[in-house]
Amino acid sequence: xxxxxxxxxxxxxxxxxxxxxxxxxxxxxGHCLAIGGAHVERQHFTLMLACAEICRTAxxxxxxxxxxxxxxxxxxxxxxxxxxxDCERLGDMNDCVAACRACAEACRRMAA
Amino acid sequence: xxxxxxxxxxxxxxxxxxxxxxxxxxxxxGHCLAIGGAHVERQHFTLMLACAEICRTAxxxxxxxxxxxxxxxxxxxxxxxxxxxDCERLGDMNDCVAACRACAEACRRMAA
Amino acid sequence: xxxxxxxxxxxxxxxxxxxxxxxxxxxxxGHCLAIGGAHVERQHFTLMLACAEICRTAxxxxxxxxxxxxxxxxxxxxxxxxxxxDCERLGDMNDCVAACRACAEACRRMAA
Amino acid sequence: xxxxxxxxxxxxxxxxxxxxxxxxxxxxxGHCLAIGGAHVERQHFTLMLACAEICRTAxxxxxxxxxxxxxxxxxxxxxxxxxxxDCERLGDMNDCVAACRACAEACRRMAA
Numbered sequence: 001x002x003x004x005x006x007x008x009x010x011x012x013x014x015x016x017x018x019x020x021x022x023x024x025x026x027x028x029x030g031h032c033l034a035i036g037g038a039h040v041e042r043q044h045f046t047l048m049l050a051c052a053e054i055c056r057t058a059x060x061x062x063x064x065x066x067x068x069x070x071x072x073x074x075x076x077x078x079x080x081x082x083x084x085x086d087c088e089r090l091g092d093m094n095d096c097v098a099a100c101r102a103c104a105e106a107c108r109r110m111a112a
Numbered sequence: 113x114x115x116x117x118x119x120x121x122x123x124x125x126x127x128x129x130x131x132x133x134x135x136x137x138x139x140x141x142g143h144c145l146a147i148g149g150a151h152v153e154r155q156h157f158t159l160m161l162a163c164a165e166i167c168r169t170a171x172x173x174x175x176x177x178x179x180x181x182x183x184x185x186x187x188x189x190x191x192x193x194x195x196x197x198d199c200e201r202l203g204d205m206n207d208c209v210a211a212c213r214a215c216a217e218a219c220r221r222m223a224a
Numbered sequence: 225x226x227x228x229x230x231x232x233x234x235x236x237x238x239x240x241x242x243x244x245x246x247x248x249x250x251x252x253x254g255h256c257l258a259i260g261g262a263h264v265e266r267q268h269f270t271l272m273l274a275c276a277e278i279c280r281t282a283x284x285x286x287x288x289x290x291x292x293x294x295x296x297x298x299x300x301x302x303x304x305x306x307x308x309x310d311c312e313r314l315g316d317m318n319d320c321v322a323a324c325r326a327c328a329e330a331c332r333r334m335a336a
Numbered sequence: 337x338x339x340x341x342x343x344x345x346x347x348x349x350x351x352x353x354x355x356x357x358x359x360x361x362x363x364x365x366g367h368c369l370a371i372g373g374a375h376v377e378r379q380h381f382t383l384m385l386a387c388a389e390i391c392r393t394a395x396x397x398x399x400x401x402x403x404x405x406x407x408x409x410x411x412x413x414x415x416x417x418x419x420x421x422d423c424e425r426l427g428d429m430n431d432c433v434a435a436c437r438a439c440a441e442a443c444r445r446m447a448a
Contacts, residue, residue, distance in 0.1 A: 005142030030117030033378040050290040066274040145266040154257040162402040178386040229366030254341030
């Protein structure tokens with residue numbers, strides 16, 4: 001659990017970001033690459049990797065205690081929402097859709 | 113929760129790594145930089161940042177599904193053990209000591 | 225040199241980002257921690273680490289080929305400009321000031 | 337250019353790592369995902385991403401000034417050599433092969 005200088009709402013957002021990072025990255029390599037086809041189409045796969053990276057970075061800024069975390073969380077919310085939509089379109093990616101939606105919501109609150 | 117291609121032992125190790133990363137980074141900036149003195153001594157502070165980074169990377173390799181995760185986990189166990197010892201020496205860093213010890217143990221098992 | 229799918233302006237921006245990341249991180253640990261005093265004051269040191277991280281991430285998004293790189297570059301320009309100003313205020317950090325300014329300029333162009 | 341606390345051999349190794357990171361990541365998304373087929377086969381693509389990540393991390397440890405950089409460089413040399421071999425097997429990836437070979441060599445020297 002992060003240092004006590006971080007309040008409960010931020011801890012919950014960090015958790016949502018690290019979970020979404022974990023789900024996106026492990027689903028990209030353990031599911032999309034295994035199945036192939038539309039799952040390795042460039043636009044989709046790049047979005048999965050971009051989503052993993054922005055979640056990792058937004059969490060990093062909150063852990064650092066940087067006031068810029070709000071901008072990173074706003075960007076994270078946007079990319080997560082887009083990733084959720086694209087995963088829903090492909091189907092059979094419910095865990096990823098759920099992780100992205102939860103992270104988008106937590107990040108939107110943090111960015112406000 | 114990471115993709116189902118990752119078994120329970122590895123999930124537990126990923127969690128331990130991401131927790132240790134979170135605790136080390138947020139403690140370095142929220143505690144060590146706030147207190148100063150021995151806490152911002154170069155060797156100690158660099159070790160905290162190195163520990164955060166290797167935990168982040170070991171988790172990344174497990175999430176990727178790379179067979180090289182074993183080597184990263186072995187290195188992570190070593191750095192975490194050293195960081196735990198150094199935090200114990202300084203005192204008043206119990207959360208960091210506990211997170212590093214738990215991560216070192218999980219990584220040692222994963223590396224075996 | 226990154227893949228040819230990346231044009232010359234973007235390559236130059238990636239270089240500026242990776243250079244600023246390198247200078248900020250190595251200066252934070254090799255200079256600020258070595259000197260101490262105002263250089264390890266929480267606000268300054270956290271800004272150095274945040275600057276290193278956003279540069280690393282902006283480069284990552286350009287290398288991924290994600291259209292969201294523009295937003296990351298805009299944020300990177302803002303943090304680099306702030307870091308340059310803070311390093312100038314402290315003095316004796318000319319390399320860091322120059323790297324941050326060059327990166328801010330390249331990122332502003334990329335974000336436009 | 338990284339801080340002067342880093343000597344010429346290490347600077348050259350950091351450059352080789354950041355270049356290999358850049359080439360592997362941009363080639364994975366700008367070439368492999370665009371071409372498909374064997375290029376998005378799970379083992380190959382995961383190796384490309386693992387190579388990019390270990391290069392990024394080895395550079396980070398050198399920039400931090402952590403004595404553990406030697407272990408990371410040893411691991412980086414191993415993964416880069418394997419990635420070079422796999423890219424050569426697939427063909428039409430000469431830039432990636434060259435970047436991986438150069439990085440493996442620089443990292444082997446740094447690890448010694």
